[in-house]
Amino acid sequence: MEIQEITGFFKEELFVADLKGKTRDEVLDELTEKFISGNFIKNHELVLDMLHRRESVGSTGIGHGIAIPHGRTTAAPELTIAFGKSSAGVEWEALDGEPVHLVFLVIAPPYEENNHYLPTLGKLVEFLSKAENRDRLKAIDNFQDFISLFSQ
Amino acid sequence: MKNELEILVALQDLDLMLKELDEVRQLGFDVRSEGEEALAKAREELVGQISKPLLGNYERLRAKYKRAIVPVKGDTCLGCFMKLPTYLLTHMQRDQRVINCEGCGRILYWLK
């Protein structure tokens, strides 16, 4: 799988240039709400419970100001990714203790024909391990620039 | 208070998570062993809220199909792609009850 293939899972309605949430729980709630208002998922509580459960196993803050909360849920019709930026930074109990500025929320159904879920998580981790990609993401403020960053 | 269908769905979501923890860890994510224990405990709690026959139904379906609960899209079961009768769809939407597909037996979940 190539990083370009991921662009199909991003949605303009799920792009948040300036997160309001100040805590991990608030940000998870805020991004999950985007899935509801964008009509991608109907059950807010179910998804949020799943995300909290995932965080209880270990933080999804992978370091360098990045968090990739993720999970499969029966409530999701297809693999979809929300993106949010926080200029202030959010405490996420990340591996390196740093506050989180870039959040990718990856929601997948229980089963997908192409099985893109785990490869997508892997590609995101790989892409975000590069400092230049993180810096570019921090500089963008609209969905078109965001998508083109992943299309190069 | 969640209804039985919602608890079942939460259980399936948790089971999906448990199944892929090792793979997620290999991708570089933080997955702690004490976290796994907490998940197992959370599973016990959910299981305790589900009646024995329904839990048996879920476990049998899970062993047979991997996914015990499948979404309904339009009027079609996405497990076996059988068209569901209208009265079933009405029941599902109105009552949020546990209903098994007449074709494959899987538990149906209304996505929209």
Ligand SMILES: [Zn+2]
């Ligand atoms: Zn069926």
